[in-house]
Amino acid sequence: MAVKVLDESLGKVVLIKLKGGKVIRGVLQGFDQHMNLSLERAEEVNEDGKSNSLGTLIVRGDNIIMISPPPS
Amino acid sequence: MAVKVLDESLGKVVLIKLKGGKVIRGVLQGFDQHMNLSLERAEEVNEDGKSNSLGTLIVRGDNIIMISPPPS
Amino acid sequence: MAVKVLDESLGKVVLIKLKGGKVIRGVLQGFDQHMNLSLERAEEVNEDGKSNSLGTLIVRGDNIIMISPPPS
Amino acid sequence: MAVKVLDESLGKVVLIKLKGGKVIRGVLQGFDQHMNLSLERAEEVNEDGKSNSLGTLIVRGDNIIMISPPPS
Amino acid sequence: MAVKVLDESLGKVVLIKLKGGKVIRGVLQGFDQHMNLSLERAEEVNEDGKSNSLGTLIVRGDNIIMISPPPS
Amino acid sequence: MAVKVLDESLGKVVLIKLKGGKVIRGVLQGFDQHMNLSLERAEEVNEDGKSNSLGTLIVRGDNIIMISPPPS
Amino acid sequence: MAVKVLDESLGKVVLIKLKGGKVIRGVLQGFDQHMNLSLERAEEVNEDGKSNSLGTLIVRGDNIIMISPPPS
Numbered sequence: 222m223a224v225k226v227l228d229e230s231l232g233k234v235v236l237i238k239l240k241g242g243k244v245i246r247g248v249l250q251g252f253d254q255h256m257n258l259s260l261e262r263a264e265e266v267n268e269d270g271k272s273n274s275l276g277t278l279i280v281r282g283d284n285i286i287m288i289s290p291p292p293s
Numbered sequence: 294m295a296v297k298v299l300d301e302s303l304g305k306v307v308l309i310k311l312k313g314g315k316v317i318r319g320v321l322q323g324f325d326q327h328m329n330l331s332l333e334r335a336e337e338v339n340e341d342g343k344s345n346s347l348g349t350l351i352v353r354g355d356n357i358i359m360i361s362p363p364p365s
Numbered sequence: 366m367a368v369k370v371l372d373e374s375l376g377k378v379v380l381i382k383l384k385g386g387k388v389i390r391g392v393l394q395g396f397d398q399h400m401n402l403s404l405e406r407a408e409e410v411n412e413d414g415k416s417n418s419l420g421t422l423i424v425r426g427d428n429i430i431m432i433s434p435p436p437s
Numbered sequence: 438m439a440v441k442v443l444d445e446s447l448g449k450v451v452l453i454k455l456k457g458g459k460v461i462r463g464v465l466q467g468f469d470q471h472m473n474l475s476l477e478r479a480e481e482v483n484e485d486g487k488s489n490s491l492g493t494l495i496v497r498g499d500n501i502i503m504i505s506p507p508p509s
Numbered sequence: 510m511a512v513k514v515l516d517e518s519l520g521k522v523v524l525i526k527l528k529g530g531k532v533i534r535g536v537l538q539g540f541d542q543h544m545n546l547s548l549e550r551a552e553e554v555n556e557d558g559k560s561n562s563l564g565t566l567i568v569r570g571d572n573i574i575m576i577s578p579p580p581s
Numbered sequence: 582m583a584v585k586v587l588d589e590s591l592g593k594v595v596l597i598k599l600k601g602g603k604v605i606r607g608v609l610q611g612f613d614q615h616m617n618l619s620l621e622r623a624e625e626v627n628e629d630g631k632s633n634s635l636g637t638l639i640v641r642g643d644n645i646i647m648i649s650p651p652p653s
Numbered sequence: 654m655a656v657k658v659l660d661e662s663l664g665k666v667v668l669i670k671l672k673g674g675k676v677i678r679g680v681l682q683g684f685d686q687h688m689n690l691s692l693e694r695a696e697e698v699n700e701d702g703k704s705n706s707l708g709t710l711i712v713r714g715d716n717i718i719m720i721s722p723p724p725s
Contacts, residue, residue: 223323223325223329223331223351225323225331226322226323226331226349226351227351239646240313240356241600243646245647250586251583251585251586253583256329256353257583257616259583259585259586275647275649276649276650276652277586277649277650277652278647278648278649279583279586279587279647279648279649279650280646280647281616281642281645281646281647282353283355283643284600284646284647285353286311286315286352286353286356287317287347287350287351287352287353287356288350288351289347289348289349289350289351290348290349290351292348292349295395295397295401295403295423297395297403298394298395298403298421298423299423312385312428328401328425354425355427357425358383358387358424358425358428359389359419359422359423359424359425359428360422360423361419361420361421361422361423362420362421362423364420364421367467367469367473367475367495369467369475370466370467370475370493370495371495384457384500400473400497426497427499429497430455430459430496430497430500431461431491431494431495431496431497431500432494432495433491433492433493433494433495434492434493434495436492436493439539439541439545439547439567441539441547442538442539442547442565442567443567456529456572472545472569498569499571501569502527502531502568502569502572503533503563503566503567503568503569503572504566504567505563505564505565505566505567506564506565506567508564508565511683511685511689511691511711513683513691514682514683514691514709514711515711528673528716544689544713570713571715573713574671574675574712574713574716575677575707575710575711575712575713575716576710576711577707577708577709577710577711578708578709578711580708580709599718601672603718605719610658611655611657611658613655617655617688619655619657619658635719635721636721636722636724637658637721637722637724638719638720638721639655639658639659639719639720639721639722640718640719641688641714641717641718641719643715644672644718644719
């Protein structure tokens with residue numbers, strides 16, 4: 222299920238909301254069955270809409286609340 | 294059990310309450326055994342009743358408190 | 366164990382206390398080994414004794430503190 | 438281990454301390470390997486020593502800090 | 510590992526620190542692979558050094574931070 | 582997935598954000614399937630940009646929010 | 654991975670940071686796959702740099718954030 226949506230999002234920009242309020246945006250490079258994600262050109266999106274660059278990133282799945290694939 | 298109710302809700306609007314208080318509404322597109330959900334035309338419902346659009350969405354099951362299928 | 370009590374409660378009203386303080390009441394329609402519950406005619410019982418209707422509901426087992434079956 | 442102590446407590450009054458501070462007392466009717474308990478004539482024991490009746494009760498094991506079997 | 514230390518502590522007084530700050534002391538009667546413990550003549554040790562008796566006790570392992578076996 | 586990125590980062594400096602806000606930087610020496618990491622020449626990076634040395638370090642995977650491999 | 658570093662630290666002093674802020678120092682006597690540790694001559698290191706002796710100690714792995722082996 223999630224696999225299908227994540228699969229279709231490979232190479233595209235996804236938006237990720239983490240527990241604790243952090244929001245990350247980046248190009249999805251890979252994922253596994255724990256919903257661990259690897260992103261490229263990732264950035265943290267702050268509440269004021271600005272973002273700071275994080276580069277390549279591994280996000281542990283258990284911190285994730287939700288993932289928005291790009292609009293199709 | 295949950296499978297049956299979720300199965301009958303496929304393609305319909307469900308309301309999801311998350312830990313931490315967020316409420317999400319969207320058309321259920323899929324789910325798995327962890328209760329990970331994929332939604333379309335999802336929106337976050339704020340306390341004042343307004344909502345902001347989230348588009349397609351994967352919600353990790355472990356953040357979910359409860360799911361309301363549409364009234365039958 | 367829990368299975369027996371839950372089994373005997375099928376089709377009857379149960380009271381559910383959730384982590385965080387929410388109290389839910391509803392007719393038990395089903396359950397699984399994670400104590401995920403499906404309820405019908407569910408309602409959230411507020412501290413002042415009033416309740417607001419939630420309709421059909423799936424409650425994820427890991428949010429549950431305790432379940433009171435109906436008095437026999 | 439726990440099985441032996443719980444086994445010897447079947448049909449007797451046990452005292453249960455839950456995460457978050459709740460204290461429950463009731464007649465132990467059953468338990469499983471997750472330490473889920475089923476109690477009869479359960480009551481919540483308040484800090485002032487008073488108690489309010491809960492009747493039959495399933496307590497999810499993952500909320501339990503400790504269980505006191507009856508004095509032998 | 511833990512098994513060896515706990516094994517050598519059977520029948521002896523152990524001190525247990527729990528998540529949330531509670532400290533329990535009691536004679537170790539048994540343990541299992543989840544580090545669930547059964548204690549006899551257990552008592553809760555308060556911050557002022559006083560203690561109140563808890564009798565026989567099952568402590569769920571997932572609440573435990575550390576266990577001090579008796580000095581050898 | 583994560584394995585590939587971590588594999589390519591062996592022997593290089595990674596930046597690790599932990600639950601609770603700690604930030605750790607160090608040379609990645611190894612990792613396992615739980616995302617437990619072993620680091621050398623690790624240091625804790627404080628909010629003011631200063632860092633204090635921690636030397637060799639094992640970080641338990643379940644504390645990790647995200648890992649930034651070095652820019653390629 | 655962690656096994657190798659922990660293996661090399663057997664019989665040596667390690668520093669352990671726990672969730673919630675506690676810092677423990679002691680001679681590593683053993684460990685298992687859950688990162689449960691057994692320590693000898695353990696002591697809790699307070700923020701003011703002083704320490705109070707804890708003797709022999711079992712630390713449950715799931716409370717551990719990180720472990721510093723001795724400088725080699």
